Each structure stands twice: as structure tokens, then as C-alpha cells.
Amino acid sequence: MHYYDIQGIQLTELAEKFDTPLYVYDANKIIEKIGILRDSFKDVNIKIKYACKANTNLSILKLMRKHGVEIDVVSPEELRLALMAGYEGAQITFTPSGVSFDEIELAAEIGARINLDNLDVLEAFGKLYGNKKGALIRIKPHVFGGGNEKIMTAHPESKFGISIHQKDQILEIVKKYDMKIIGLHQHTGSDVKNADAFTQAASAILEMAKDFKDLEIIDLGGGFKVAYKDGDITTNMAELGAVLSSAFLNFCQEYGRPLQLWFEPGKFLVSEAGTFLTTANTVKKDPIKTFVCVNSGLNHLGRPMMYGAYHDIFNASNQDDSQQDDYRVVGYICETDTFSWSAEGQQSERRMNTVNKGDIIAMKNAGAYCFSMSSQYNSRIRPAEVLVINGEAKLIRRRENFDDILRNTVEVDV
Incomplete structure (x- = not known):
């Protein structure tokens, strides 16, 4: 299920054009x-x-x-x-x-x-x-x-x-x-x-x-x-x-x-249409595991932590299958926000083509109950959304900014 493009547009090209984290729908x-x-x-x-x-x-x-x-x-x-x-x-x-x-x-x-x-x-x-x-x-x-x-x-x-x-x-x-x-x-x-x-x-x-x-x-x-x-x-x-x-x-x-x-x-209608694109902030080699730490977390895609849900994860920047390793893909939230849960609902590793800092890490089945369940937890902004239609990638929701974090805040003297 490693689809490196959507309607002929490379995932890495979409990440470069719209930045990450990014929801893309086909x-x-x-x-x-x-x-x-x-x-x-x-x-x-x-x-x-x-x-x-x-x-x-x-x-x-x-x-x-x-x-x-x-x-x-x-x-x-x-x-x-x-x-x-x-x-x-x-x-x-x-x-x-x-x-x-x-x-x-x-x-x-x-x-x-x-x-x-x-x-x-x-x-x-x-x-x-x-x-x-x-x-x-x-x-x-x-x-x-x-x-x-x-x-x-x-x-x-x-x-x-x-x-x-x-x-x-x-x-x-x-x-x-x-x-x-x-x-x-x-x-x-x-x-x-x-x-x-x-x-x-x-x-x-x-x-x-x-x-x-x-x-x-x-x-x-x-x-x-x-x-x-x-x-x-x-x-x-x-x-x-x-x-x-x-x-x-x-x-x-x-x-x-x-x-x-x-x-x-x-x-059924939208899950498989969605791909969530993140960037590897760092590859953290531990004596027991190797962690890929991406620029997102359960604030953007909460299904793994909420349901133990499985999402296929792959390195969209590296299509060379000859060299692979086992990685635990984790987020940047101050919680245990592991993305790489097994099909049995346990935290696990994923075998992926070699990952380096800056690579685009893609997660499939991100069209349903992903952005719609997102939040500003840890005061993080929500991602942008893009729809690929008739071979063209169109921005359908802008990325939030800090003003969105403060939008409904009312300051009072304390």
C-alpha cells in the first residue's frame, strides 16, 4: 500500500509545495x-x-x-x-x-x-x-x-x-x-x-x-x-x-x-482517500529501538492512541526497498503518542525503507476521523488540507497559525 503519488503528483512534491504536516485527499x-x-x-x-x-x-x-x-x-x-x-x-x-x-x-x-x-x-x-x-x-x-x-x-x-x-x-x-x-x-x-x-x-x-x-x-x-x-x-x-x-x-x-x-x-467513502504527510524531525537511535520522531502527534491523528488503530506508514522520500530497518514512529506531543500501532492494537515497529532526518513519512487511511478529530493540544496548530482532483492539487483548508490559538481567548486582569 505504498503509494508514492496521487494522480501522478508525488507525495514529496505535495509536501514541498504545501509544507507538512499535511492532509491530502484523492x-x-x-x-x-x-x-x-x-x-x-x-x-x-x-x-x-x-x-x-x-x-x-x-x-x-x-x-x-x-x-x-x-x-x-x-x-x-x-x-x-x-x-x-x-x-x-x-x-x-x-x-x-x-x-x-x-x-x-x-x-x-x-x-x-x-x-x-x-x-x-x-x-x-x-x-x-x-x-x-x-x-x-x-x-x-x-x-x-x-x-x-x-x-x-x-x-x-x-x-x-x-x-x-x-x-x-x-x-x-x-x-x-x-x-x-x-x-x-x-x-x-x-x-x-x-x-x-x-x-x-x-x-x-x-x-x-x-x-x-x-x-x-x-x-x-x-x-x-x-x-x-x-x-x-x-x-x-x-x-x-x-x-x-x-x-x-x-x-x-x-x-x-x-x-x-x-x-x-x-x-468507507473517505478513509482510503486520505494520506497524512509528516516530516522526520529526527531519527533517534536507542539501544533497544530506533525512533522516527515526526512533526505531528495525536493532536492531528488520534486514532492510533484512541483506538489502537493501524495505519500503514512508509517513507515517501525513499523508494529503494533494498535497505530497510525497523522504526517506531512517534509524535512530538508530550504524551506517548505512537503512530505505529500493530494490527493487534499494540505499540510496535514498522519496517520501512531507510529513514533520514527530513524524509517525508506518509500515513495511509487518513481520510476519516483524522482531521475531524484533531485538536490544538500542546497549543499546536492544525494542519492544512489538500484535495487532488482532476490531476490538480487544491488547498481546501489553510494551515492554522498562532492567531487561531488565541482567536477565542479573552484576557482579563488577574
């Missing part, structure tokens, strides 16, 4: 992933809703909209970004978790599709709107699926959704306020490797759906496994598409009319 890869998902579900009426919390850069949102992908948001700020990117209210789904009801009202008033995830907000929504505004209900199907417990969202102890075992309470509230429930939703988790978890969750949702008379949508979320290294196991999209499409079409026939099948991928 528009072609995003378009490719959209196509894969559509092809996998070509036999059903599919709608893709980009889970934009993965990457909210306006240019990425506009690229999604240009290619017919709608959007899923989880906050009023993401809602405003969606509107700025040109989405209309009906193209936006608001899927919050545990928010105050005024956020739900705000989204409903601009015409977004609302996804209700607990009994209290279901009742409040019904009391306020009755059958004047349709809503989706997020169901927790009690299914285990995902890469690890931090990214599983459908198991019995998850905070997300209304338990499937509370169906009678849901139906009681819906009947009480004559609510129009237009969709049922579930999201199993991230990095789901095979179709089993999806099919279990889908079976549970489709069975429950028979009790709702106004449905237009079945929303099965996202969480498809992407490749993090050569030979990595990924979700078999063709297999998943065949299995779920068959089950969905059978349900529609039994239900008596065709429905839309929605998915809300985030990582």
Missing part, C-alpha cells in the same frame, strides 16, 4: 468508493447518505453532493455545513445521540429527516408534530459487530438507539400521537468484516418494520470494513449486496410496496 478514490457501493446494491432503490462526521471539509461535502450522495449529520454545526455545501433540508438526515430537544426542533424546522434515538424524544416529537412531520426511529438490534468495543454501536449495552425489546413502548407512543414513522434505522458499528452482523441486524429491523404502516425507508447504517494494509480482510461488498438486496426485496413484496434502502457510510 477525489478519484472517493468517487470509486461511491461507485462500488452503488454497484453492490444495483438491484434495489438505494440512497447513500454520507456520515459526514468522518470528514466535514466543505470541498469533500460538495464532492459528495456532486456525485449524488446525500448527507447524515449529528450536530447543528454539521447541519449548517451541509446547507453551506448546497444540500437541501430533505437531503439531510439528522441522527443525534442524547442531544437537547431544541437541536431536534432546529433540524426539523429546516426540513431535515429526523432520526429519533430514545423514547423521551420520540414522545416529545410526537407531542409537538403529531403526523405533520415524518421521522425515523433508530433501533438498537442487540447485535455485536465492529472492529472493537469502542466502535460497536448495536450491542445491548450501547448508548445508541431504542432497544428492539421496547417495541411495544415505541408503538404505544406512535399510536398515542398518530405519528408518521417513515423509516427504521440501525447502525451496527465500524469495521464490520463480514455480512453476518449486517444480516442479523437487517433481519431484526425488517421483522420489526412489519408493525409500522407508513414506512418509506429502511436505513441499515454503515460500518463496512476498509483495507488498512496489504492483504487486509474487508467487507465483501458484492456478497453483502446480494444477501441484503434479496432480503430487502422480499420484505418490500411482503410489505406491499417498494421502499428505499439507505446506507450511511463515512469511513
